[in-house]
Amino acid sequence: MTLQPTLRPDCGNCFALCCTALGFARSADFAIDKPAATPCPNMSADFSCAIHERLRPRGFRGCTVFDCFGAGQVVSQHTFGGTSWMDNPSSTSLMFAAFKVVRQLHEMLWYLAEAQQRTFDPHLASAAGHLSGRIASIAQGDATAILNTDVETLHEAARALLMDVSEELRASYGAEDTQTPDDGPHLDGEHSGADLMGANLANQRLCGFNFRSAYLIGANLRNSDLTAADLLGADLRGTHLHGADLSKALYLTQPQITAAEGDPTTLLPQRLTKPDHWRFG
Numbered sequence: 039m040t041l042q043p044t045l046r047p048d049c050g051n052c053f054a055l056c057c058t059a060l061g062f063a064r065s066a067d068f069a070i071d072k073p074a075a076t077p078c079p080n081m082s083a084d085f086s087c088a089i090h091e092r093l094r095p096r097g098f099r100g101c102t103v104f105d106c107f108g109a110g111q112v113v114s115q116h117t118f119g120g121t122s123w124m125d126n127p128s129s130t131s132l133m134f135a136a137f138k139v140v141r142q143l144h145e146m147l148w149y150l151a152e153a154q155q156r157t158f159d160p161h162l163a164s165a166a167g168h169l170s171g172r173i174a175s176i177a178q179g180d181a182t183a184i185l186n187t188d189v190e191t192l193h194e195a196a197r198a199l200l201m202d203v204s205e206e207l208r209a210s211y212g213a214e215d216t217q218t219p220d221d222g223p224h225l226d227g228e229h230s231g232a233d234l235m236g237a238n239l240a241n242q243r244l245c246g247f248n249f250r251s252a253y254l255i256g257a258n259l260r261n262s263d264l265t266a267a268d269l270l271g272a273d274l275r276g277t278h279l280h281g282a283d284l285s286k287a288l289y290l291t292q293p294q295i296t297a298a299e300g301d302p303t304t305l306l307p308q309r310l311t312k313p314d315h316w317r318f319g
Contacts, residue, residue, distance in 0.1 A: 044108040045148050052110030053122040054078075054085035059134035062100060069097030075134055085122070094315065102313075105293045106137075107144035109177075113137045117181055136181045142189055143177040146196045149270070149289055153203040156288075158210075162203055169195055204248070204268045204288055211246030211266045240278075274298040
């Protein structure tokens with residue numbers, strides 16, 4: 039399956055939905071509190087960000103990490119026909135609600151596209167394609183249909199399929215037991231949901247390991263090989279990926295990579311890009 043262009047953000051064709059529909063609390067990622075369904079004070083009249091080039095130094099690192107998977111422009115230009123919530127205030131709550139749902143749908147499409155491409159099993163590939171088509175059709179429907187969607191059921195179906203593909207691919211690498219340096223944690227290949235914050239996992243062959251939903255905040259993965267490692271939902275904030283090979287890691291997203299630390303020698307899947315803050319390592 040060819041990755042759909044709409045799975046990538048096009049902020050120029052969006053009515054700043056991520057800057058309005060969503061809320062955030064003051065923290066290390068956000069310099070201020072902003073309630074949901076209110077415009078960010080940094081939003082310009084043309085829906086652009088007035089501090090876009092200075093978000094990180096101004097304390098809005100969370101904004102640089104966020105990715106709508108193309109939901110913003112689809113809801114703005116397709117679902118609501120190019121008429122903004124500013125021009126039609128009565129559409130505001132419906133538009134914001136639809137955006138939140140479509141973002142979830144598009145995120146599922148992102149993962150399913152990879153599953154369909156990478157599985158060796160034609161039946162799994164067919165199932166991924168069928169589910170993707172169903173989800174894409176819903177995402178391109180009208181606002182009422184979108185909001186009536188049973189998102190949880192779709193999540194469960196997508197999750198089951200993604201796990202089947204993950205198990206298939208990881209088994210082909212036969213993850214071996216690994217003792218990390220400096221008496222670090224013993225990894226047996228299965229570390230779904232594990233607390234590995236700050237762990238030293240550098241210079242390891244972690245092929246086929248399961249780090250699904252693991253906490254890898256600040257962990258050291260320098261120069262490690264993560265081929266076929268499942269990173270679905272893994273928290274990579276501040277994870278050191280310098281020199282690591284993630285070119286064939288499973289289920290990586292741009293927000294995960296942007297939240298991590300790396301350098302020009304870090305290898306990523308082709309559909310992901312190295313963040314600007316990695317430029318000088």
